[in-house]
Amino acid sequence: MMLDPVARFRRFARAAVTEVGALDHSFLGRGRPLGVARILNAIGHGKTDVGEIRAYLGLDSGLVSRLLRGLEDEGLIETTPHPDDGRRRIASLTRAGEAEFAAYEALSNERAERALARHANADALLAAMDLVASAFGRDQIELVEIDPRAEVARYCLGEYYGELARRFERDFDVRLSADPDAETMVRPRGVFLVAFSDDMPIGCVGLKGTCAEYGEVKRLWVAPAARGLGLAKRLMDRTEAIARELQMPALRLDTNKALPEAIAMYRKSGWTEIDRFNDDPYPDFFFEKRL
Amino acid sequence: MMLDPVARFRRFARAAVTEVGALDHSFLGRGRPLGVARILNAIGHGKTDVGEIRAYLGLDSGLVSRLLRGLEDEGLIETTPHPDDGRRRIASLTRAGEAEFAAYEALSNERAERALARHANADALLAAMDLVASAFGRDQIELVEIDPRAEVARYCLGEYYGELARRFERDFDVRLSADPDAETMVRPRGVFLVAFSDDMPIGCVGLKGTCAEYGEVKRLWVAPAARGLGLAKRLMDRTEAIARELQMPALRLDTNKALPEAIAMYRKSGWTEIDRFNDDPYPDFFFEKRL
DNA sequence: CATGGTATCTGACTTAAGTCAGATAACTGT
DNA sequence: ACAGTTATCTGACTTAAGTCAGATACCATG
Structure with a gap:
């Protein structure tokens, strides 16, 4: 059967x-x-x-x-x-x-x-195809440094905010995806990474160089089709490597309790919880990792 | 991109x-x-x-x-x-x-x-694979008459009640899947159909012969992986053909407002809404089709 | 029991695909 | 400039896959 x-x-x-x-x-x-x-x-x-x-x-x-x-x-x-x-x-x-x-x-x-x-529901069929294709192509996923103001990056950020809106059941301003301080995520201050699977953007992360004491990891997003492939970990590892390269002494990030998978991943990969280090209203967890 | x-x-x-x-x-x-x-x-x-x-x-x-x-x-x-x-x-x-x-x-x-x-989320991957495989194999889907007490039928009914529970946000007694009057869905009184795609059960419907005036269509279910293929329509058409064969003068069914796709499908295929014909508490729509 | 139809088999072909051992020419580092 | 390496090419093969025209044996029907 x-x-x-x-x-x-x-x-x-x-x-x-x-x-x-x-x-x-x-x-x-x-x-x-x-x-x-x-x-x-x-x-x-x-x-x-x-x-x-x-x-x-x-x-x-x-x-x-x-x-x-x-x-x-x-x-x-x-x-x-x-x-x-x-x-x-x-x-x-x-x-x-x-x-x-x-x-x-x-x-x-x-x-x-x-x-x-x-097919009467082509969206569902395509979503399923994306997921299967990503799983099959997992070994060909490439991480590429992209300017955060480029079109692909904006697409990823749009998806990221869409996901947050869904999780928080609250609207996010779409214009947020045009980050006003995008230049802090461009070398030499920081970096913005996009993950591609066969030319399709399926994830991103930003490393923001804001001060001398630490870099900030922002906007970690993995497309629904690419979940379960360990992509978030790969993005974080690469970010860490680049942070070291850029001589950052530590990394920090903030996150929200609505993102439990992310929190578990941070804990598992050597991040330690610290006190609130900014006055942003959304996050309720704060992490640091010394490099 | x-x-x-x-x-x-x-x-x-x-x-x-x-x-x-x-x-x-x-x-x-x-x-x-x-x-x-x-x-x-x-x-x-x-x-x-x-x-x-x-x-x-x-x-x-x-x-x-x-x-x-x-x-x-x-x-x-x-x-x-x-x-x-x-x-x-x-x-x-x-x-x-x-x-x-x-x-x-x-x-x-x-x-x-x-x-x-x-894959860290094999369930999601399998669900996607089921959907894609069903879409590719849509022309090979076969409808087979099965005893409603057989294992496959029970499996379909279990999925059907699971789906209802999800839609109604209410628990259904799983034992319901062992229908006490299953023999009304066996020839010559009625029939129970299961749709198979390459040996996998992906849908079902029951035709219950309860009285001389009409037959009742019950338990129409299509697996999530098989939605968008027009399977519900195919199951209903076959049921109708069998009802004619069994000399039923008319068909009736009841349904719930939580199932809008089904209701739309009934209206489109020649069913007309009628007054409540039973005292079951769940349904709020009643349909009939003369044969 | 003759006739036409059907399922499988045989033999003689063709084409596509792949393998492998050199040959050739251009590059690299010392 | 020379030895060793590398990228592509050539020629001589093998194997897999497929095509097609009969041949053969059996079936169904009048």
């Missing part, structure tokens, strides 16, 4: 295999074998270096070389030596290649649209 | 392709090509008829024939003519084949367990 976790996982795997098989087949619609199509698409998605393509698709160097030659003969790509290193080659789409790539893109987009349109 | 629905869908597709690729590879761990392994597993999972295997895996008849021969030579399966039709052949695992199949099963189970163990 299939209700134990393993059976449920395997049901998912079966469904995914079927769906992915169909997906592969749709790539065959343009009369080109799958391997060639995959390379063309890898190039279209910005994998220009031959070695990069090889690593991305997990193929043998000889094979990639041959397939590239085929695409060149078709007039879809051209390869030139790397300007800094004559051994390496970079591949790029010709005009015809761009058109062909666009056709593949259109195919994929159409497929996605059709699948989503069939 | 990838936040539009199509981009999110495609992110999922990429993650799934990668994961499924790894999954295929794990099938290669036993030194047998994928095609052969897939056939062995199809047989292990009860696809005995050669034609059935062909349809299930979508392979050419000549290819399947050859692969079966290979497995026979390995001593893993044996084929015998079908008792009712000498043209058809049925394949079955030998003792060695059973062992080999069990090894593949163990591999799959281990994989699933490892993936789940890595």
Whole structure:
């Protein structure tokens, strides 16, 4: 009757295999074998270096070389030596290649649209897909330093305040996401980190350099789709490393009892509770970690 | 930055392709090509008829024939003519084949367990997987008549009462799931339907034959993972067809204002509101449909 | 029992995909 | 400038997968 976790996982795997098989087949619609199509698409998605393509698709160097030659003969790509290193080659789409790539893109987009349109609650389906994709891609999550005033950062902060509003059952001013003292989260004073999973922002944290005695950790957010992956810990660890690099003698943060998972995480990773160090009305817990 | 629905869908597709690729590879761990392994597993999972295997895996008849021969030579399966039709052949695992199949099963189970163990919130991950798998498998959902006292039926009813308890914020007696007048939902008086998606029960409905004037529709439930697929409508349509078959002149049902989606669905599919026809304290809406 | 239809099998092919051992040319550090 | 390393390419293979046209044996029907 299939209700134990393993059976449920395997049901998912079966469904995914079927769906992915169909997906592969749709790539065959343009009369080109799958391997060639995959390379063309890898190039279209910005994998220009031959070695990069090889690593991305997990193929043998000889094979990639041959397939590239085929695409060149078709007039879809051209390869030139790397300007800094004559051994390496970079591949790029010709005009015809761009058109062909666009056709593949259109195919994929159409497929996605059709699948989503069939579902009466596409939001729920997408949320579930985000969660599964994040779980599968957990080892490819990258932390990137971003200017807190950049669009991605603003998006993360918007989500962060939305989450707080939900937890506190109180409205937060959306304009808060345009932090007036954003420059304290830019090097050399501080930093703002965004976690990306396959180009999708799924978490952030800010390190604010406000005074000489300590740095402040602010706005730690992890997207619902990425919870359970240990991302908050990873963000904190990286923040700590950067704080050390910036010669900060200690870190402080404040938090609210509405965020119990965060509090537990702080306690577990060497933070100690201290007395209130600011007069902000929201927080009711204050932590410090000496570096 | 990838936040539009199509981009999110495609992110999922990429993650799934990668994961499924790894999954295929794990099938290669036993030194047998994928095609052969897939056939062995199809047989292990009860696809005995050669034609059935062909349809299930979508392979050419000549290819399947050859692969079966290979497995026979390995001593893993044996084929015998079908008792009712000498043209058809049925394949079955030998003792060695059973062992080999069990090894593949163990591999799959281990994989699933490892993936789940890595996630700190496996329940959320599984719920998301159930939802995605149901969406992908929507065309394979089957409605089956089941005795309402059987284990699967009891499971569905348990979920149904759990859902009610959540919506009404009130406890329901779990023992209710063992319906005292279950025999009114068994042919020829009535029927109980369970919806299966790849062996997983994801919905149910009961048709109760209580009197000559009308049949009663009870306990319509759709699992959270299966919402948005139009399953409730499908269950109701089938119930209606069976009611006609059983010569019921009309159908009635009662429902509660805490279930607005259901009420909307009834109105849209030809039900008309009528006066209270029982003295049950819970419902506040009553519907009828003449057949 | 002849006829047309069906399920499976065989043999002869093609194509895709992958492997591996050098070859070649460019880089790096001493 | 030379040895060792690295990135890509070439050629000669193997294996997996799939296609297709018959062949064979069995079934259903008049």
